[in-house]
Amino acid sequence: MISKPGHDPEVSLLAVTVDLVIFTVRGDELHILVVERGIEPFQGAMALPGGYVRPGETLDEAAERELREETSLEGSALHLEQLRAYSEPERDPRGRVITVAYLALGPDMPPPVAGTDAREAVWVPVASVLGGGTELAFDHATILRDALEHARSQLEHTTVAAKFCPEPFTVGELRRIYEVVWGFKLDPSNFRRKMTRAEAFLEPTGEQRFPDVGRPAALYRRGSARFLVPPLLRTAASRDDAHVHPG
Amino acid sequence: MISKPGHDPEVSLLAVTVDLVIFTVRGDELHILVVERGIEPFQGAMALPGGYVRPGETLDEAAERELREETSLEGSALHLEQLRAYSEPERDPRGRVITVAYLALGPDMPPPVAGTDAREAVWVPVASVLGGGTELAFDHATILRDALEHARSQLEHTTVAAKFCPEPFTVGELRRIYEVVWGFKLDPSNFRRKMTRAEAFLEPTGEQRFPDVGRPAALYRRGSARFLVPPLLRTAASRDDAHVHPG
DNA sequence: GGGCTTTTAGTCAATATGACGTTTAGTAGG
DNA sequence: CCTACTAAACGTCATATTGACTAAAAGCCC
Numbered sequence: 001m002i003s004k005p006g007h008d009p010e011v012s013l014l015a016v017t018v019d020l021v022i023f024t025v026r027g028d029e030l031h032i033l034v035v036e037r038g039i040e041p042f043q044g045a046m047a048l049p050g051g052y053v054r055p056g057e058t059l060d061e062a063a064e065r066e067l068r069e070e071t072s073l074e075g076s077a078l079h080l081e082q083l084r085a086y087s088e089p090e091r092d093p094r095g096r097v098i099t100v101a102y103l104a105l106g107p108d109m110p111p112p113v114a115g116t117d118a119r120e121a122v123w124v125p126v127a128s129v130l131g132g133g134t135e136l137a138f139d140h141a142t143i144l145r146d147a148l149e150h151a152r153s154q155l156e157h158t159t160v161a162a163k164f165c166p167e168p169f170t171v172g173e174l175r176r177i178y179e180v181v182w183g184f185k186l187d188p189s190n191f192r193r194k195m196t197r198a199e200a201f202l203e204p205t206g207e208q209r210f211p212d213v214g215r216p217a218a219l220y221r222r223g224s225a226r227f228l229v230p231p232l233l234r235t236a237a238s239r240d241d242a243h244v245h246p247g
Numbered sequence: 248m249i250s251k252p253g254h255d256p257e258v259s260l261l262a263v264t265v266d267l268v269i270f271t272v273r274g275d276e277l278h279i280l281v282v283e284r285g286i287e288p289f290q291g292a293m294a295l296p297g298g299y300v301r302p303g304e305t306l307d308e309a310a311e312r313e314l315r316e317e318t319s320l321e322g323s324a325l326h327l328e329q330l331r332a333y334s335e336p337e338r339d340p341r342g343r344v345i346t347v348a349y350l351a352l353g354p355d356m357p358p359p360v361a362g363t364d365a366r367e368a369v370w371v372p373v374a375s376v377l378g379g380g381t382e383l384a385f386d387h388a389t390i391l392r393d394a395l396e397h398a399r400s401q402l403e404h405t406t407v408a409a410k411f412c413p414e415p416f417t418v419g420e421l422r423r424i425y426e427v428v429w430g431f432k433l434d435p436s437n438f439r440r441k442m443t444r445a446e447a448f449l450e451p452t453g454e455q456r457f458p459d460v461g462r463p464a465a466l467y468r469r470g471s472a473r474f475l476v477p478p479l480l481r482t483a484a485s486r487d488d489a490h491v492h493p494g
Numbered sequence: 495g496g497g498c499t500t501t502t503a504g505t506c507a508a509t510a511t512g513a514c515g516t517t518t519a520g521t522a523g524g
Numbered sequence: 525c526c527t528a529c530t531a532a533a534c535g536t537c538a539t540a541t542t543g544a545c546t547a548a549a550a551g552c553c554c
Contacts, residue, residue, distance in 0.1 A: 012302045013260035016345065055259045055343065059334040085332050085347050087306040096302065098263065100332050172500070190543065192502070214500030215550040229483060230541075236476060419531070437512065439533070461531030462519045477510075 015097040018062045019050035021147035022104040025180050031123040041093045042137035063102040078106035079163040091139045101143045107166040157231045162222045168205050170217035200225035262344040265309045266297035268394035269351040272427045278370040288340045289384030310349040325353035326410040338386045348390045354413040404478045409469045415452050417464035447472035
């Protein structure tokens with residue numbers, strides 16, 4: 001039962017933040033955006049970009065605002081989605097702070113400009129973080145693991161993988177997204193068959209891309225479909241194979 | 248950037264609640280548990296069970312506590328899972344309250360005893376709520392719609408459907424869960440083939456159930472598998488067919 | 495042209511699926 | 525005892541999908 005906030009002894013007020021796991025694919029590695037903390041606790045450590053939710057703001061708006069501040073990219077170019085809330089009382093040494101994590105997927109972008117803000121944002125390979133090469137503050141490593149598993153699962157059933165690709169893109173570029181996120185190779189021929197047959201996933205532009213090496217590839221734009229039907233499922237075996245190479 | 252809660256002007260403290268969408272299957276209809284509100288706003292209206300998160304509590308603990316209070320059932324018998332957070336500033340007329348919704352699935356239980364608490368909890372058919380027969384307070388109708396779609400999707404890929412069945416149960420009972428939640432009929436023969444072949448989903452007990460009518464059915468217990476592989480996918484057509492009969 | 499790469503197309507066996515039909519084992523009623 | 529009736533359990537079969545594989549096509553570099 002909900003009663004008047006602030007006037008009921010049972011009501012406790014909590015600090016609420018949003019934290020962003022912003023994925024992108026650079027080269028052949030999955031990266032996330034992290035910021036260096038300027039103050040205690042965890043001063044000098046890396047953390048997920050994020051911040052307090054402001055009074056008039058929804059969580060989605062707070063996440064979009066943080067995303068703009070960190071990437072200087074339009075929200076429309078990125079996929080932004082709520083992941084889940086984290087609420088361990090001990091997760092922040094300063095006191096009770098719960099956070100709502102968001103997952104963002106986007107194309108490779110220029111490293112965000114430092115100086116607009118006190119914090120410096122950098123891309124780091126996910127493998128380096130999960131392998132222990134980069135410590136994350138708070139429970140952000142847990143959030144990252146959850147976000148990674150969620151993203152991997154999303155690739156199976158939805159068309160979000162295309163959000164990693166700047167338009168227009170080739171089937172090969174899209175396949176590389178899957179391979180990098182999932183951590184194992186896919187058969188080029190079978191992948192093409194699957195993707196081109198999926199309704200409204202890939203919209204041919206008629207143009208071609210002429211790479212430095214290899215046969216020219218047809219170019220596509222993102223179609224209107226949000227779901228990939230039938231899905232492209234990882235086998236039980238490939239889930240095991242999926243490993244993050246410590247970098 | 249996170250700074251000391253309560254000492255930074257940028258920090259706003261929010262009231263945080265958990266709300267529970269508790270599904271069960273009774274007869275041939277999907278039901279949820281709702282409570283009648285005793286106070287304004289929405290006095291007399293129905294609402295999802297829920298309440299404020301207490302200072303030392305995680306969200307999961309708050310959800311489990313509310314679940315115990317409303318159902319007097321062990322948490323272990325139920326599937327309880329965080330759905331997502333809702334944060335529209337106007338969602339509560341008294342002020343800023345964000346809520347984290349939880350999804351619970353469980354077997355049919357006796358209607359919770361009234362009197363242990365001021366509020367009375369009752370099972371109502373989901374169809375009656377979504378059809379407009381029962382108004383829900385706040386944005387709880389939206390939460391219910393999201394929870395229903397999530398539950399339907401969960402049945403495709405996971406083994407949670409078995410959580411609706413008191414053990415031991417028959418394949419036919421499990422099939423009825425799918426039919427009631429999805430809102431359309433399944434082929435008994437193909438369903439059986441699928442479920443019995445799935446690894447570690449159904450564990451035969453060797454016993455049989457002798458119903459009033461029809462051939463005796465083998466009894467099963469829930470296996471250890473949490474995912475259903477391969478999944479049992481609704482076709483695009485059946486998603487459209489899935490309709491909630493206004494009750 | 496020869497070697498290299500990647501795209502694109504095609505083959506084929508194994509598997510999964512959907513739509514059926516049949517048998518089995520119980521109850522209910524004459 | 526015999527006949528309906530019901531639902532479980534099992535089987536069949538045409539079709540669709542998948543995974544593994546071969547091969548051709550179309551560019552590049554030397």
